[in-house]
Amino acid sequence: MKHLKRNMRGALFILLGLFLLLTVYFYYNLFLYSDRWFSDPSNARVRVDMVNPKIIPGSIMDRNQKVLVDTKSTAKNGNTVTYYRDYHKDSKYAAHVIGSGQYGIGAEVLYIRYLLGYDNNLFERIYQKAFLDQEQGNNVILTIDIQLQKFIVEAMGKQKGSVVLMRPQTGEILAMVSQPSFNLSSTYEEPAEESLLNKASHGQYSPGSIMKVVTAAAALESMDEIQEYTVECRGVTEFDGVVITCSGGEAHGEVNLSRAMEVSCNAYFAKLSQEMGWKELKRTAEAFGFNKDFVFSDIKTTKSRLPVSRQTDAEELAWSGVGQGKILVSPLHMAMIASTIANGGIMTEPRLIYGIESRSGRIRLQNSNELASPISTETAQALTNMMIDVVENGTGKKARTTGLLIAGKTGTAEVGPEDNPHAWFIGFAPAEEPTLAIAVILENAGTGGNKAAPLAGKILREAVKSGY
Amino acid sequence: MNDKQYEILALTLRYWFVLLIIYVFAKSAARTLQDLFSEKPVNRSTGNIPFVLVLFTLTSFGLLAMQDSQNFNIDTVLMGLLVSAIVLFQFYLLYYLFPGMDEILLLMVNTLAILGFVMLQRLTPELALRQVEWFTAGSVILFVVMLIMPRFKSLGKMIYPLMALGAVTLFLVAFFGEESGGATSRLPVGSILVQPMELVKVIFILALANTLSEEKTFREKIPLFLFVAACILGIVLQKDLGSALHYFIVFLFVYQISTNDWLITMAAAGAGALASIIGYKIFSHVRVRVEAWKNPWADIGGKGWQVAQSLIAMGSGGLVGLGLGLGSPNIIPASRTDFIFAAICEEFGILVGGMVIGFFALILIRSMHKATLAQFSNDMLLACGSSVSLAVQAFIIIGGVVKMIPLTGVTLPFISYGGSSMVASFALLGLIQSVCIRNYRFAREMEGHESNHDEYNEDDMDEEAKENES
Known part of the structure; x- marks a missing residue:
């Protein structure tokens, strides 16, 4: 009898624990993902009907409130009014950001909650139903500047790749370009599969040497005497049975951390990542958001991967520190890393919604959220100094611009013996007081220093000229 | 309106x-x-x-x-x-x-x-x-x-015919039941479709309570084990895995609570886990x-x-x-x-x-x-x-x-x-x-006798x- 009561109590606690777990799981998931689930393209509840719609969807504007998409009516035929989404001609410069319901991508899908006014409070919704002939959704004001988008798209020309330009302090994305793109206003051309992919957020690239920024950050955070730590680079350097070649077989001699960063010495960073071990590299990288599912309220993005663990062999680890292993990153994530360094070590959530304009014209500004602080302010400052050197004297020289101090890092990601490498550049400007952070990738374009750096310099100069 | x-x-x-x-x-x-x-x-x-x-x-x-x-x-x-x-x-x-x-x-x-x-x-x-x-x-x-x-106080020997009835019904349904949604768990009775697997739950609880309420040797518990195994097998044959899982977990809980016998409970749980792994490997659904x-x-x-x-x-x-x-x-x-x-x-x-x-x-x-x-x-x-x-x-x-x-x-x-x-x-x-x-x-009885007895x-x-x- 005794054990019966005791066991019953035990069973009760087990089952109650399960119920508690269920409740927590239920609410936690809904809290995190309910907006995404709601805006999923297969949610038939929010499909926009265009004939006699209950709610007219709001328009999408850029940060200067230039209308990119709005709803227009075609003709009144008896009691039927047909509407259509009218894409402004400049919308093609931000096709991936604006997106369309037809393809199930972009703001048109992700921000349907706002566009259809589901975020309105009870009084507004009742007012609209009671006193308006036609209910209206809210207008979404994006953080992007369509003029900058246009500039970047034109500067890239036919080159495939992606550019992300953001503000480090607030996380606002000023420009997010993915090439090849497609034309939203033309319904006749069927866009190719590749052009529908937003490479900025969903592209998966090998980072190449821009990863060295993360390796250096890990070393600065974990090793006490990092400034004294040097490696003898012979162009083709061998240690512990691992052979590391530097770009073009160039021997850099005895290099310390800042010199290695400046000349992008593979041998140094390979040795460094072995010196500190996989744990430290992984810890800092994960603090930067590697191997983590980002759940941003405005943007969907893929996970960046750094697959190092206890099982990783010496060669793999060495190449991981150089950025040439099995690492995969998205350009958006690289821009976030650049902006973290620019922002004194604090990572902000990237945002695409500047504000929501309601029917009355009142604009509700969205807040910026701090995501994490992966590195200390001192580490960020040290990295900034090194990255300034890269642009002033090192591999990123071609990004140099008169009157604007840029900090950056170039990357050249080998993709195979046959193809040209991907050209990378991440950086921020002005280096003294950064207001802009950038990530550029040009697919199969050549070296980062020759191809990506000049473009990044050009874009940063234009952005500063536009007042950002 | x-x-x-x-x-x-x-x-x-x-x-x-x-x-x-x-x-x-x-x-x-x-x-x-x-x-x-x-x-x-x-x-x-x-x-x-x-x-x-x-x-x-x-x-x-x-x-x-x-x-x-x-x-x-x-x-x-x-x-x-x-x-x-x-x-x-x-x-x-x-x-x-x-x-x-x-x-x-x-x-x-x-x-x-x-x-x-x-x-x-x-x-x-x-x-x-x-x-x-x-x-x-x-x-x-x-x-x-x-x-x-x-x-x-308890059903006594009455439980055995009920147990037999329950187990047999579940098997009958597995072979003669009507299919719906991938599972053959319904039996037409008159104009309605009955799901015996739901009703047998009651017999299941009665049988567990009846058998396990007193301390018994392993041999005396064998009819119960057979009944439980037959029920679960019958439901698995009906391809209703959720209900089979349900029966199984209820059995584990009640068995552990009543007998305090961790050995058999854990062995059964292990067997269940093994069976689900095999099920995962074998059945595509x-x-x-x-x-x-x-x-x-x-x-x-x-x-x-x-x-x-x-x-x-x-x-x-x-x-x-x-x-x-x-x-x-x-x-x-x-x-x-x-x-x-x-x-x-x-x-x-x-x-x-x-x-x-x-x-x-x-x-x-x-x-x-x-x-x-x-x-x-x-x-x-x-x-x-x-x-x-x-x-x-x-x-x-x-x-x-x-x-x-x-x-x-x-x-x-x-x-x-x-x-x-x-x-x-x-x-x-x-x-x-x-x-x-x-x-x-x-409790009422107790109150009534409170004046006569002390202990x-x-x-x-x-x-x-x-x-x-x-």
Whole structure:
């Protein structure tokens, strides 16, 4: 009898624990993902009907409130009014950001909650139903500047790749370009599969040497005497049975951390990542958001991967520190890393919604959220100094611009013996007081220093000229 | 009334519905806490819950009656009145006939049933009436069980024919049942399709309680083991893996509680785990379920469709829901049975959804508490087995709907559409209630004898009980 009561109590606690777990799981998931689930393209509840719609969807504007998409009516035929989404001609410069319901991508899908006014409070919704002939959704004001988008798209020309330009302090994305793109206003051309992919957020690239920024950050955070730590680079350097070649077989001699960063010495960073071990590299990288599912309220993005663990062999680890292993990153994530360094070590959530304009014209500004602080302010400052050197004297020289101090890092990601490498550049400007952070990738374009750096310099100069 | 007026009404009434359910939940929770921590039995006040339930029923059915902008649907209003009348009649009849009954338990069950009625009325009005019929049938069963069960201390040898009947039926269904939704679990009886697997649950609990209430040797327990194995095998043959899991977990719990025999419990659990791994390897439909659970979005048009649509529905609802009649719960597959929880979350909101989980937890707490108060081990096991069964079933299906565990189709007790499920759940509730009644009667006897005796021991109690029965 005794054990019966005791066991019953035990069973009760087990089952109650399960119920508690269920409740927590239920609410936690809904809290995190309910907006995404709601805006999923297969949610038939929010499909926009265009004939006699209950709610007219709001328009999408850029940060200067230039209308990119709005709803227009075609003709009144008896009691039927047909509407259509009218894409402004400049919308093609931000096709991936604006997106369309037809393809199930972009703001048109992700921000349907706002566009259809589901975020309105009870009084507004009742007012609209009671006193308006036609209910209206809210207008979404994006953080992007369509003029900058246009500039970047034109500067890239036919080159495939992606550019992300953001503000480090607030996380606002000023420009997010993915090439090849497609034309939203033309319904006749069927866009190719590749052009529908937003490479900025969903592209998966090998980072190449821009990863060295993360390796250096890990070393600065974990090793006490990092400034004294040097490696003898012979162009083709061998240690512990691992052979590391530097770009073009160039021997850099005895290099310390800042010199290695400046000349992008593979041998140094390979040795460094072995010196500190996989744990430290992984810890800092994960603090930067590697191997983590980002759940941003405005943007969907893929996970960046750094697959190092206890099982990783010496060669793999060495190449991981150089950025040439099995690492995969998205350009958006690289821009976030650049902006973290620019922002004194604090990572902000990237945002695409500047504000929501309601029917009355009142604009509700969205807040910026701090995501994490992966590195200390001192580490960020040290990295900034090194990255300034890269642009002033090192591999990123071609990004140099008169009157604007840029900090950056170039990357050249080998993709195979046959193809040209991907050209990378991440950086921020002005280096003294950064207001802009950038990530550029040009697919199969050549070296980062020759191809990506000049473009990044050009874009940063234009952005500063536009007042950002 | 035009569409917009209906929408305004529904949008506003969302808060009203949530408030009413919160009231019922808070009252039930408060009463449960009182009962748990006070020595004296608390008075039998119902805390206005019946009144609030009637308010909820009438307003929700009244609202649904206006859903069609062309005409006011008087049938729906009548339906609301019917539901209120039946629930009130059932409750107060039992309340006055059985002084020992746990009234809060019955009220919570009625709340869940009413939520089910409203949802069914909104989804498929024809089914709501059927469900009310099943509810009435369930209440009659409840009444009968509460009337008869307290008179018997245990079923004695009577259990063996019942066990044989249960096991044989399950096998018969596996071979001659009608197929629906991939499982052959229904048997046509007259004009209706019965799901014996639901009804055998009651025999299952009775058999467990009956056999395990006394200390027995392994040899004496063999008939029970055979019965359990036969039941689970029969259900697996019906391809209803969720129910097989349910039976298995209930067996593990009750067996461990009663015998304290970790060795066999763990061995059985290990065997079960092994069987599920083999099942995963062999059966493709098991793998499909697991894949749909891991990432429903990967194949949203195919395997993941059910779970993804359920998540979308819950994500659309928000805290207070889209409003009764304003969502599209018909998009969710099996929204009347397996996924009714998602439909409730969409239109009534996730607050109400959380409280549905909470009601099942409270039902479990109350019944377990009543089980610990019982005088005889048979009673304890009856109440505890029944409540574990209800709780595990609710957990399996809600967990599947919210993507916490792989989805297996079992019904949500008292809410999902389905006659067999409703009747079986009420029979289990009846078992719990009869234990409460026995506890009460026993306490009364004790009071009566307080003046004559100073000390009691267990033998005395047993004699008392025997006298009582004869």
